Amino acid sequence: MKIKKLLMPVFFVATLLLAGCSTPPPQNSSNICDIFKEHRSWYRAAANTRDTWGVPIHVPMSMMFQESSFRHNARPPMRYFLGFIPYGRASSAYGYSQAKNETWADYQRETNRRFASRSNFADAMDFMGWYMDKTHRLNGVSKWDAYNQYLNYHEGWGGYRRGSYRDKAWLIAVARRVDDRAQMYATQLASCERELQRGWFRRLIGF
Template identity: 45%
Template sequence: MKRLIQIGCVLILAACGGGGGSGRAPSNLDDACAILAQRPGYLRAFKAAERKWGVPVHVQMATIYQESKFVSDARTPLRFSLGVIPVGRQSSAFGYSQALDGTWEEYQEAQGGRRTRRDNIRHATDFMGWYMAETQRTLGISVRDARNQYLAYHDGRNGYRRGTYRAKPWLMRVSGQIEARALMYQQQLPRCR
């Protein structure tokens, strides 16, 4: 009987495991159509955020690619003390959008409500749309400008305003890669079924 209860508990936990492919990325991240064919719910989420916030699907996709590679429960790497003792994560970033705890809480208060989750594609894309639309409003960066939207997304709006990204050559390189990926996705999307 004890064994049956244990098996039952394991099955219940497995059934509650977060959905969306159990955190795994789609198989071909260089093909927008393949991503959307493998995860049809993504397109509905991207389109809803585009309608609500004006952020194009290809900009959302390129940003999520960079932040989480479309892994729903992505986290930053662990930090180690003495090289072997885990002492926590590099930041509180989590989920598709890699939103930090504080920024996610700000979004929840302004838009999403307490039930929103960073590992839910609909909530993550709505968060990104909200954040990028606010960036356009406060900094004047078009929601179509994947490069500069990402710089403000990564360093925060105040960091962008101060130009903190200029001292990070690696971030400048990454923002260029995001711009190129957004263009690639933009060219692929019209061919998707």
Template identity: 55%
Template sequence: MTSISKISLKFSFQCSVAALIFLLMAGCSTYRPSNTENICDIFRGETDWYEAAVESNEQWGTPIWVMMAIMHQESRFRHNVRSPRDYLLGFIPWGYKSSAYGFAQAKDEVWGEFQDEFDSGADRDDFYDAIQFIGWYTHKTQRRLKVSKWDAYNQYLAYHEGQGGFSRGSYKHKSWLLGVANKVKNKAAMFNQQLKSCQSELDDAIDGWF
């Protein structure tokens, strides 16, 4: 084989490996469960998500079903969700109404705090980082405002309004938001019951990787 052929073969192999890695990474980042109403189906479809949720629970102490109920409300588990667009003069696209983005719909400022305290390279469209963010934020809410990490209703109100807004009672005159918080509470209770039926199976699945 000529030297040119060897170089060509090596280049082709390297390109194939790079393409495979890219496809694998893209597949992980764009996974979205087909059934977002069943936590067992969500985690069975991507056991890395379950492992990430377990790590966040161990790190921050917030129940998995509470974190997942908040994420369900914020993005329905879509990785690249943005806030609604803003329009100049009613029809000219002019950015977005807020900087909220990703699985957890975290805004720039609070995400920056999370990066400073936990991981400077964290990405909002990465499930692992997003579930860690929700655990981190609910942990801070519990420490600052004494809201139980098991209290999905009030944790969501603090998540939506910000800890300062919650402490000022900014949610009290927002009947629509109280309704949403109640949905999160009910979703967390449903996820809790569902997870009890499949948790040992999921634990076995992630243990099988080692």
């Protein structure tokens, strides 16, 4: 009993620490340099995704901003019957990438990453690289084409082939915004990537 009482504060502190582990959204999401300087590990994760899947960093980053505003626990809003009775969410989309349950399960199976989490930035970024790579292979869309990559991401590979987005003026407008942001991110990243590639020690000594 005495040991149990001694361990209770330890468990309490551990719980608080774990609760504070989730990374907050970047303060300035309009500048990719500021994003990566605030969250250095995000740049490493994005660079790993580029190296693994051959996707340019600025495209999945723009898509992720559109999907979740870089919130680790983002999900669609709750739906209400008669305006006040909750009856579930519009979809199972969750996390940084807003991946749905079934698509995330496909990703885990195909990449053998059973323990990947949608609320982990590196995992979510890798998922987006995997998805973009399949979009390129299945529908022939360039990995640099943020506009059509986003339409595939939103409508699915089959939906894109059927042209399901053509009657959705609002979605086309969103895809254009994703493309505009991707181009802005690309320009910004070109000005700071060399500095981002330096390790912490070289940054410390100014070399």
